[in-house]
Structures are given as C-alpha cells and as structure tokens.
Ligand code: KIV
C-alpha cells in the first residue's frame with residue numbers, strides 16, 4: 478500500500494509573514510475553509526502569542542474547521558505553548574508546533590544559548606506541549622545549516638519526549654535537492670527511534686529550490702510537506718502547495734506516496750482567494766496556477782493539442798479547477814442564485830443585512846459588466862471585508878480629468894474620522910493625481926513601495942484589481958481595491974492601505990529571537 482503524503486498548509490502562518498500580507502480574522506477563516514474543502518490534512522492557522530488578534534484568529538479557525546487538523550505555532554517557551562493550547566481548545570483535532578533554532582549561527586547570534594541548553598529547552602517544550610495536545614510537532618529551526626550530529630541528538634530526545642512529527646526546516650533556503658534529501662535519509666537512518674515519528678520538511682525558496690528540495694525529501698522518506706498556496710511566505714516564499722500536490726499526483730509512477738485524498742479541483746479557487754486577500758498577485762507563467770499555465774497559445778502547441786491533448790499537456794486544466802471559473806451570474810440573477818453561488822465558493826453571510834449589502838454591490842457591478850465570473854464574486858466579498866476593517870478614511874467621490882496635452886487632475890471627496898473634505902490635485906497621470914489628492918487630506922508620510930494592476934477576468938470591461946504597498950517606519954502594509962474603473966480601484970486600494978497603516982499593530986514575529 479502506498480503511504481499518504483500529509484499536506485500541511487502554512488499560508489495563514491508563514492504565508493502571512495510576507496511583508497504586507499497580514500489577513501483579518503474573517504479572511505483567515507475563509508482561506509481555512511477553502512483549504513478544508515481541498516482536504517488539506519493540517520492547517521497552520523497562526524502564531525497565537527503574536528497578538529490578541531492572532532490568538533482570536535487561531536481560535537476562530539480551530540472552532541470552524543472540522544475535517545482538517547488545526548495547528549498553532551509556539552516558540553519553545555512556556556508562555557507561547559500555553560497560549561497555543563488555549564487557542565486550540567475548541568479544535569476537533571488540534572496540533573501544537575513548537576520550535577527552537579539548532580544551527581550554530583542561530584544559537585550563538587539569535588538565541589545566545591549553548592547547544593546543551595537548546596537541547597534541554599526543546600525537550601522541555603515538547604513535554605509542556607504534550608500537556609495541551611496529543612499531537613505535537615517539533616522543528617529544529619535552520620536545520621538545513623545545523624550540525625547533523627547535534628540534530629540527531631535533539632530529534633531523538635524530542636521523540637522520547639512525545640513529539641509525533643519532526644519537521645526539518647531549510648529556514649533560509651540554502652540547501653540543494655540531493656543534499657537535503659540526503660539529510661532526511663541520514664536522520665531517519667541514524668536516529669534510533671525515528672520510526673516513532675513522521676518526518677516533515679519546510680523549505681524556503683531563496684534559491685528557487687523549495688519545491689525541488691521538498692520533493693527530494695519525500696523521495697528520501699519525508700511523509701509530510703509544509704507548503705503554502707501560491708508559494709507565499711517569508712522573503713522568496715515557501716514551497717508552493719499546488720506544485721507539490723500536482724507533481725506527486727502527475728508523477729505517481731515515481732513517488733512512493735500519494736496525494737489522492739487532496740481535491741485538486743479546489744486549487745484554482747483557493748489560489749485566487751489567497752492572491753485577492755493578500756494582494757500578492759500570481760505571475761502569469763507560475764506553474765499550475767499562473768494565467769498561462771494551461772494556455773497553449775503558440776500555433777505549434779495548439780496544433781499538437783488539438784490532434785491529441787497529451788502532446789503538450791501533462792495535466793488537465795479541469796484537475797486544478799480551471800473550468801470552475803465559468804460565467805455564473807448576470808444582471809438578471811436573483812438573490813438566491815447569488816447566495817447559492819457564493820455558498821459554493823465557501824462564503825456564507827453572517828446576516829441578511831450583509832447579504833443585502835453584497836447583493837446591492839453585485840447589482841451595481843452587473844450594470845457595468847454583464848458577465849459576472851467567480852473571480853468577480855470573490856473580489857466583491859474581499860472588498861466588503863476590507864472596507865469593514867478599521868475604516869477611518871472612506872472614499873465618497875472621485876472625478877478625474879485626463880486629456881492629451883493637459884496635466885491630469887483629480888477631485889476627491891473623502892471622509893476622515895467622520896469629517897468630509899474635498900481636495901484637488903494634479904499628477905503625472907490620473908492615478909498619481911488621485912493619490913496626491915488623497916495625501917493632501919491624509920498627510921500620511923508613507924512611502925509607496927509597490928503599485929500593480931491586474932485584470933480579474935479577461936476583456937476590457939473586466940474589473941481591475943489594484944494592489945498598493947506602503948511603508949512607514951519599517952512597517953509594511955498592502956491595500957487592495959477592485960473596480961471596472963482602474964483609477965477608482967487604485968484610489969480604493971490606496972485608501973485601504975492607509976486605513977491599515979493608521980490602525981495600531983503590536984505583533985511579535987516568531988523567528989525574531991525576541992522573547
Ligand atoms: O522557516 C522556518 O524555519 C519556520 C519554522 C518556524 C518552522 O518557519
């Protein structure tokens with residue numbers, strides 16, 4: 478019998494550590510439900526001690542999700558483990574994931590601890606975590622640069638202390654596939670009680686090798702892979718879930734384990750949901766979920782595919798859920814059809830008022846754009862949740878004049894802290910003018926780091942989805958906005974980012990070394 482490959486998704490934890498990718502509680506629950514629909518085995522919902530908001534989000538995911546294990550991250554510290562245990566109380570199946578760094582550089586420079594102290598703290602943390610959960614995972618952070626002899630000692634000891642999963646992270650994305658696979662094989666062979674735990678891997682993508690390293694580890698005995706939707710994560714990101722799953726599925730002829738339990742038709746929806754919520758757009762040539770991944774545009778390819786699909790296609794678009802983005806609703810669709818389709822997409826309204834509000838916005842959109850696709854619906858709901866959060870600034874009206882030979886000019890009416898004001902500004906282009914007009918009112922002192930526009934569906938009547946990234950004093954936030962008018966979408970995105978920036982945030986980073 479083929480082993481099952483455990484898919485551990487960390488989009489809500491490591492993914493959220495990407496600059497500006499922070500998500501609200503409601504957004505995390507929506508993504509968790511989408512992962513559950515995909516039958517992902519473990520959902521790492523966050524780092525509960527980071528802030529009260531993070532705690533509440535892990536708690537909400539734990540109480541909502543029934544068919545996947547919900548995991549909370551904790552440093553190897555009593556206070557972190559207690560907080561994670563508390564957040565996971567309501568879970569049908571909960572896991573505590575505790576970690577401490579084991580590489581010489583991390584122990585010396587970050588922890589300022591001797592190796593023996595680290596070993597002792599790892600064991601103590603696992604024993605403590607077992608008081609709150611039967612299912613405990615341990616990670617020796619920066620294992621990819623740790624001394625294998627020391628790793629063997631630590632891992633043997635934490636298995637004895639009750640760890641059920643040993644996760645080997647390549648924290649800085651330094652390893653290469655043969656080496657990393659060899660490390661996993663070596664650890665499994667040398668640790669006397671290694672058969673008592675599942676070996677897992679968690680690879681970062683700094684050298685573009687996260688997926689290759691993870692798969693090499695699987696070939697060498699790892700049976701859990703930690704990954705994220707769209708490869709989101711710290712710096713260059715984590716191994717992309719969709720690439721891991723589709724590789725093991727497509728090449729079942731060579732992999733010693735199976736992902737048959739994963740409903741891959743949910744991949745596309747989940748990918749779009751994550752990129753819409755975080756503002757991290759998917760590059761067109763990204764494997765599996767990029768817009769071009771299944772587009773056989775060149776004449777030669779088209780000819781081949783028409784004669785026999787297998788000529789150039791190794792996977793079917795339907796298998797990743799591409800065909801589910803069909804045109805579903807239009808101007809004449811009723812409330813019931815609207816509610817039903819959103820339910821199928823995993824969105825449930827908390828009240829009739831919320832449904833009525835979303836339906837009114839849907840009708841407004843359907844007036845401007847006749848064919849409404851799933852992606853439009855997702856954007857509509859994401860926008861509503863963005864607007865509901867921390868809204869100190871509100872867009873009331875925007876008029877932009879753009880004419881050949883003239884400087885574009887924007888007239889904007891905003892409400893800030895309940896007070897309405899109108900300003901006019903000129904700019905290099907209509908978007909620049911609109912941003913300058915907004916800044917005249919808000920005076921934010923932020924630095925614009927990124928501005929990007931994507932069309933949500935195809936065609937010139939498509940909604941433009943704009944992402945704006947702002948930085949101030951080292952803090953980074955992303956804002957999103959969608960509209961059939963891209964200048965309005967841009968203003969909405971800028972205002973959304975400013976609202977986030979104005980909301981105070983005190984949050985601990987799990988790997989910063991501060992305790
Ligand atoms: O990259 C890493 O080492 C991590 C650990 C917390 C598992 O994210």
Ligand code: ZN
Nearest residue numbers: 491648679711
């Ligand atoms: Zn990581």
